[in-house]
Amino acid sequence: MTRLLLRQVTKRFDENYVLRGVDLEVEDGEVVCLIGPSGSGKSTLLRCINQLENINGGEIIFDEELIGFRRDGNNYFELPEAEKNKQRSKFGMVFQSFNLFPHMTVIENVMEAPRVVQKRAREEVEHSAKDLLEKVGLRDKHASYPNQLSGGQQQRVAIARALAMNPQVMLFDEPTSALDPELVSEVLEVMRRLAETGMTMIVVTHEMSFAREVADRVAVIDQGKIIQTGMPKSIFQDSTNSRVRQFVGELT
Secondary structure, three states: OEEEEEEEEEEEEOOEEEEEEEEEEEEOOOEEEEEOOOOOOHHHHHHHHOOOOOOOEEEEEEOOEEOOEEEEOOEEEEOOHHHHHHHHOOEEEEOOOOOOOOOOOHHHHHHHHHHHOOOOOHHHHHHHHHHHHHHOOOHHHOOOOHHHOOHHHHHHHHHHHHHOOOOOEEEEEOOOOOOOHHHHHHHHHHHHHHHHOOOEEEEEOOOHHHHHHHOOEEEEEEOOEEEEEEOHHHHHOOOOOHHHHHHHHHHO
16 A cells, blocks of 8 residues: 655755655555665655655645645645644654754653653653663663763664654654764664564665665665666666666765
8 A cells, every 4th residue: 555655746945956856655564765866855855755844846645645735626735834743743753963852861852752742641651662762772771861872872762752753654864874883783773673563664875785685665866856766676786777877886
């Protein structure tokens, strides 16, 4: 079943088009990795899906619901912020920078959004937060503050924090790019285990080994357009697209 559908999505900043008619389908439970040169539009695409940026054209549809807009005939009307927030809650997002609250402990960081946004009971949220910290291998760090953790540990807390909202899709925007090389594997391992649970995931990454091993499909973006989508083997070994072969060759 198609969970997320992008049709001819465009995004521009002033006259600069960053996305130029992106088409993408993501199935329920699928892991899709987005790869491509820096500045090709990968991060902007995630931000559009999560409505951190408004699109300028096309449609984003999630579970048959139009994202960010209401359609009336050929006209589109932007949704009120309250309705956007309801749609946003279906997506969890993990950024390059960890963005943890420095004055809160690890468990407080994980509990904050469910308590404030979803108005859930503290006891329920605390129990769930401990389970999530167990899942990312950090239950023993629940009382620590972010500045007492390594970068890899902070990013794992950020993953737990995103999962605390019970999202239906997880969006990862180069989650390991700010980490020292020796810390990358611990974050990727958490993401691997998450993929094994059947979570629908869209991952912007330069970690080609992760894309090869974990992705169900890989989409290559270049100059704001998806130029090829396919199973990892069709991208990394069998591509007939010269631009894809060039990009993959530069990274391998």
